[in-house]
Amino acid sequence: MKRTTFVAAALAAALLPMAALAQTDWPSKPMTYIVPYPPGGLNDAVGRVYAEKLSAELGKSVIVDNKAGAATTVASNFVAKAAPDGYTLYGGGTSLIINPTLTGNVQYDPHKSFDLVSLMSFTPFILHVHADFPAKDMAELIAVVKANPGKFNIASSGVGATNHLAAELFKAQTGLQLVHVPYKGGAQAGQDLAAGQAQMMFSASLEAKPLLTAGKTRAIAISSLKRSPAFPDIPTVAESANLPEFEAVFWQGMVVPAGTPKPIIDKLQKAVAKIAAEPEMIERFKQQGVDIRSSTPAEFKEFYNNEEKRWVTLIKQQGIKAE
Known part of the structure; x- marks a missing residue:
């Protein structure tokens, strides 16, 4: 074995326990929950309650950061470039998957730049x-x-x-x-x-x-x-209107930067699922017409792909273009 290869292998082996330790210790500091809209709206309202409850569930503060602008692209671009360490969480929605087609001016790939954690709400x-x-x-x-x-x-x-x-x-x-x-x-x-x-x-x-x-x-x-x-x-x-397949809902789901370790994603998903199942949480938003619901990453992915197909097809058929 060449010396350079041996050194590289030894270094990789030495880093593995450190990476594993970082994952098991997560979270060891406050997390940031990115909301792609200004304060006061629906996405912000739901996100803030989840953030509050995640803080209690995970034992570390979850700070809400409103990064509005460019029809949510400012927030999406930011999250796509963030470190995949579990400390940047994002309340993504439909715009995450349609903006690449609608505007073509994004710095992320809706399938390669993010890992999906769980759906959170439907309105x-x-x-x-x-x-x-x-x-x-x-x-x-x-x-x-x-x-x-x-x-x-x-x-x-x-x-x-x-x-x-x-x-x-x-x-x-x-x-x-x-x-x-x-x-x-x-x-x-x-x-x-x-x-x-x-x-x-x-x-x-x-x-x-x-x-x-x-x-x-x-x-x-x-x-x-x-x-x-x-x-x-x-x-x-x-x-x-006798349109049996008509459906259009505002949904919110938690996504994280691509490459976030699976143990962290699993821990986040379990926390979201626990929160979404709380009777108080469900009733709190039910009166506003918001359906609080969680999912597995796989279920989120299937939903994500179906939503993309439906809306991107409509955008192309109707010739919808961003201003």
């Missing part, structure tokens, strides 16, 4: 209209829009946002001609919907509820395949 969207809109249910909405093609607009929180994709899926499957109006965030879009400057919008249930309660908007349908326990009287788009 349906409520299709609601301004209180004065001349339709009380889905049948009336379809009839009114078909009689006035291109007259009404449908707002979203931005091009490529999941509620924009929900709107495009709805348009594609119903054949309705609606004008898409993107905003810089769901809050502003919701305000304009309440004021009548927009006629309809798919809003995350957490964001739609205050407007519905105040009577400023009226619910037409919900975007999950099954009715939400939080909104049992709101029919699904699937049933009310």
